Amino acid sequence: MAQIEIRDLGIDYRKPKSNEVFSAVDSVALSVEKGEFVTIVGSSGCGKSTLLMAVAGLVSLTRGSIEIDGKRVDGPGPDRAVVFQEASLLPWRSVRGNVKFGLEMQRWSGGDLNERAMQMIRLVGLGRFSDYHPHQLSGGMRQRVNIARALAVDPEVLLMDEPFGALDAQTREIMGTELLRIWERAKKTALFVTHDIDEAIFLADKIVVMGRNPGHIKEVIKVDLPRPRNEAILDSEEFHELRKRLRAHLAEDMSSMQLVQEVA
Amino acid sequence: MIAELFYRRQALVLGTLSMIGIVAFWQIAVDTGFINPFFISTPSQVAVEFMAQFEDGSVATNVAATLYCFAWSLGLAAVVGIVLGMLAGWFADVESALEPFIWFKYSAPTVAFYPLFVAWLGYGRPTIIAIAFLFALTPIYANTLSGIKNTDRDLARAARSFGAKPLDIFLRVALPGSVPVMMAGLRLGVGRALTGVVVAELFGANAGLGYAITYYGQLMQTTKMMVSIVIVVVLGVLLTQILSFLETRTDSWRVDNNR
Numbered sequence: 346m347a348q349i350e351i352r353d354l355g356i357d358y359r360k361p362k363s364n365e366v367f368s369a370v371d372s373v374a375l376s377v378e379k380g381e382f383v384t385i386v387g388s389s390g391c392g393k394s395t396l397l398m399a400v401a402g403l404v405s406l407t408r409g410s411i412e413i414d415g416k417r418v419d420g421p422g423p424d425r426a427v428v429f430q431e432a433s434l435l436p437w438r439s440v441r442g443n444v445k446f447g448l449e450m451q452r453w454s455g456g457d458l459n460e461r462a463m464q465m466i467r468l469v470g471l472g473r474f475s476d477y478h479p480h481q482l483s484g485g486m487r488q489r490v491n492i493a494r495a496l497a498v499d500p501e502v503l504l505m506d507e508p509f510g511a512l513d514a515q516t517r518e519i520m521g522t523e524l525l526r527i528w529e530r531a532k533k534t535a536l537f538v539t540h541d542i543d544e545a546i547f548l549a550d551k552i553v554v555m556g557r558n559p560g561h562i563k564e565v566i567k568v569d570l571p572r573p574r575n576e577a578i579l580d581s582e583e584f585h586e587l588r589k590r591l592r593a594h595l596a597e598d599m600s601s602m603q604l605v606q607e608v609a
Numbered sequence: 610m611i612a613e614l615f616y617r618r619q620a621l622v623l624g625t626l627s628m629i630g631i632v633a634f635w636q637i638a639v640d641t642g643f644i645n646p647f648f649i650s651t652p653s654q655v656a657v658e659f660m661a662q663f664e665d666g667s668v669a670t671n672v673a674a675t676l677y678c679f680a681w682s683l684g685l686a687a688v689v690g691i692v693l694g695m696l697a698g699w700f701a702d703v704e705s706a707l708e709p710f711i712w713f714k715y716s717a718p719t720v721a722f723y724p725l726f727v728a729w730l731g732y733g734r735p736t737i738i739a740i741a742f743l744f745a746l747t748p749i750y751a752n753t754l755s756g757i758k759n760t761d762r763d764l765a766r767a768a769r770s771f772g773a774k775p776l777d778i779f780l781r782v783a784l785p786g787s788v789p790v791m792m793a794g795l796r797l798g799v800g801r802a803l804t805g806v807v808v809a810e811l812f813g814a815n816a817g818l819g820y821a822i823t824y825y826g827q828l829m830q831t832t833k834m835m836v837s838i839v840i841v842v843v844l845g846v847l848l849t850q851i852l853s854f855l856e857t858r859t860d861s862w863r864v865d866n867n868r
Contacts, residue, residue, distance in 0.1 A: 393831040401770055421770050433767035437785050446781070447771040478862050498771065 347376035348414055348534050349400065349502065355408035356395055368559035369395045373409070375553060375562065379501075382528060382535045385553045386545040386591060392507055392560020393538045400536060401427045401504050404430055413502060423451050426495035428505040432477040433491065440466060440490050441475040447498040455499070468527060475511040485516040492524070494578045496531055503533045509544070518576065521547055525574060542591045546584060549576065554594045620732045650832040655839060667821070670846070671837060674816035675806055678734055682741030683802040687795060690746050694753025694794075698787075699779060704754065711747065719743045720808060732813035741805030745798040752794025756787025789860030796852035803845050818844075 354373040357366050370392040377383050385393045398404040400411055402421040411418040426447065434443045444462040455461065466475050469489040481488055488508050495503055508524075509517045514534065521544055528535055539545050545552050552566040568587065570578050578584055632652050639642045639651045646654070662668045697704035717741065726736045760783040768778050810819025818837045825834035 403766060403770055421772050423772060425770075427765065427770040429767055429769070429770075433763050435764060435782065435785070437788075446768070449781075450768065450771040450773045450777060480862060 346415065348379040349375070349377035349536070350382075350415075351375040351396075351400070351409070352412075353409035354396070354399065354406060354411065356392070356399060356404060357407040370399070371408075371559040371561055374561055375565070377534060377536065377551075379534055380532060382537065382548055382551060383551045384537045384539060384549040385555060386539055386542065386543040386595075387555030387560075388557065388595055389540065390440070390560075391541075391555040391557045391598070393555050394582075395560065397427075397504050397506050397536060397538045398556070399423055400502070403427075423498060424501040425504055426498050426500035426502075427502065428488070428491045428508045430507045430510050434487060434494075436479050439476050439478055440471060440482070440493075443479070444493045444497050445492055451498055452544040453498070461497060462493075462586050465497040466490075467528070468496065469493045470523070470534075478517045483516075484512050485520055488512065488520060489523070492527065496527070496533070497563045501534060503528075503535045505535065505537045507538055507540070509541075510539070517541070517544065522575060524548065525572075529573060540587055542595070543579065545591065546587045547579065552587075552591070554591065556594070556598055566590065615709045647829075647831060650835045651759035654832045655835045659839070662833070662836055668836075669820045670816055670841065671821050672840060673734060674814070674820070675803075675818045675841075675844075676707045678737045678806045678810075679802055682805060683745055683798060685738070685742050686745035686798055687800060688747055689742075690749030690794070690798070691753050691791065694750045694791075695757055695784075698749075698754045698757025699783070704758075713748070714747050723809065723812060727813065733815070737806055737809040737814060737817075740809040741802045744805030745807065746809075748797035748801060749791075749794045752790050752797070753787065756790035757783050757825065758769070760786055789856065789863055792852070792856040792859050796849060796856055797860070799848045799852050800845060803841070804850065807841055 347349055352374055354368040354370060355368065357364070357368050373396060385396065387393045395404060399406060400413075402418050402425070413422075416424075435488060438446065441459070441462050444465055445458050448461060449556045450457050453461065463472075463475060463477065466472060469492055471486060471489055471493070474482065474486065479490070482490070491508060509520050512520060525548060536550075537545075537548055546568060549568045552568060553562055554564045554566065555561065567589065570581070570583060623859070636652045639646045639649065659668070693703075693707065697707050720744065721733075723736070723740060726739045730736045730739060757779075764782050764786070765778050768782050773781065806817070807819035807822075810817040811823045814820040819842050821837040822834055822841075825831075825837070
C-alpha cells in the first residue's frame with residue numbers, strides 16, 4: 346500500500362467579503378510510495394500549496410480524505426514535517442534554538458535535544474553557525490536551518506512548500522543538489538511544491554502537474570533519470586523532453602488565464 | 610585624530626555642545642542684565658543651592674519621595690498593562706470589552722480625574738500613585754496588545770505544523786516576539802509615570818520634587834525651585850535612557866547585525 350493516499354480531495358474557501366464559495370482544489374487523487382520524491386508543479390493559483398498544507402494537516406478538507414500509512418489526517422502530526430517558503434524561523438532563537446523548536450513542541454523523547462539538533466545542523470552543513478541568529482545568515486543558509494528543523498523531528502514524510510522560492514537562481518541550484526544529498530541519506534518520503542520546471546524535474550521521481558480553476562491534477566509524470574543526480578543531467582536528452590512537456594502544460598494554463606482576463 | 614573622534618561621536622558631541630551653549634547663554638544673559646534673575650535664576654546660583662539642599666538632605670528626601678511613588682505606579686502599570694494587554698491581544702473579545710475605556714483614556718486628560726481620586730483616597734501618596742498609574746498604563750497596555758495581536762502568522766503556522774498547541778504558540782511565539790514592543794511601551798510608560806507623579810505632587814503632597822517645585826514657586830524662590838526642576842529633568846532622562854538601553858538589548862534579533 347502507498348504511504349500517502351489522497352482520495353477525491355476537495356477544498357473550498359469562503360471569500361471573506363462576498364461570502365462566495367471558491368474551490369481551491371477539487372477531485373484530487375494521488376498515491377505516493379514510501380521513500381519517493383514527488384514534486385508538485387503548476388502556475389500560481391493552481392492550489393499546489395493548498396494541497397501540501399492539507400497533507401500537513403494545516404488546512405481542513407471539504408471533501409475526500411488523506412491517509413498516511415493508513416491513518417486519516419485530521420491535523421498536524423509527528424509523522425510529517427513542513428519546510429516553509431520564507432522566514433518561518435524564530436528570529437530571536439539561534440540556529441540551534443530553531444532546530445530544537447520542533448523537538449520541544451513534540452516533547453521529543455529520543456535523547457538529548459542539543460545533541461539531536463547539532464547532528465541535524467551538521468547534516469545540512471551549518472556546524473560552524475549553530476549559535477548564529479537567522480538575521481545573520483543568508484537566504485540559502487536560512488533554508489538549510491528550515492530543512493534541519495523539519496528533519497530533526499524524524500518525520501516519515503517531508504513536506505516542502507517552495508522552500509527555495511525566495512533564493513537567486515544559482516543558490517537555488519546548489520540547494521537543490523544539497524537537498525538531494527540530504528534526502529538520499531535521510532530516506533524520507535518527500536512532497537515538494539515548486540513553480541520552477543527545472544527544479545521539479547531535477548528533484549523528482551514523480552512530477553505532479555497541476556492546473557487551475559479549480560486546482561486539479563493534469564498529469565503525473567514518472568522521471569527515470571538515474572540517481573544520484575548532479576547538474577550534468579540538466580543537459581540530458583530526457584531532461585529536455587520532460588522540460589518541453591511541462592512547458593506545454595504551463596503555457597496552456599497561461600493562455601487560459603489570459604483569456605479569462607480579457608473576458609473580465 | 611580629534612576630527613575622527615568627532616565624526617564617530619558626532620551626535621553626542623553636538624548634543625553636549627548645545628547643552629553647554631544653552632547653560633552658558635542662560636548664565637551670561639542674566640549676568641549682563643538681559644534677563645531678570647527673578648524669573649529664571651542662574652546656573653551658578655542653582656548649583657550653589659543644589660549643594661545646600663543636598664547637604665541638608667532635602668534633595669534625598671524629595672527624590673526618595675518621588676521615586677517611591679514612581680516605582681509603585683510604574684510597577685502597578687506594568688503588571689496591569691502587560692496582563693490586560695496580553696489577554697486583549699490573544700482574545701479579541703477581551704479587546705472589544707476594554708476598548709471603550711482605552712478610548713476614554715485617550716480622549717480625556719487623565720488629570721481631570723484628580724479630584725475624584727482625592728475624594729476616594731485623600732491627599733497624599735495613594736492619590737499620586739493612582740494618577741501616575743493611569744498616566745503610565747495606556748502605552749504599556751497598547752504596546753503589549755499590539756505585540757501579541759500582530760504575532761507573525763507564518764511563525765504561528767510553522768509552530769502549528771510541529772504540533773504546537775495554542776498555549777505553546779502563546780508562550781513560545783507570541784510572547785517572545787512581543788518583548789521588544791513591550792519594552793518600547795515600558796519606556797514610554799516610564800516617562801508618563803514620572804510626569805504623573807510630578808503633576809500629582811504639584812497639587813497635593815508633603816514631600817517630593819513636584820511638591821518642592823510648587824512650594825518654592827509659591828514663595829517666589831526661583832533658585833530653590835529650579836533645583837528641583839533640574840533634578841526632575843535629569844531623572845527623566847536617566848530613567849528613559851536605562852529603558853532605551855534595555856530595549857536595544859532585547860530586540861537585537863530584529864535589526865541587521867552590520868548596522
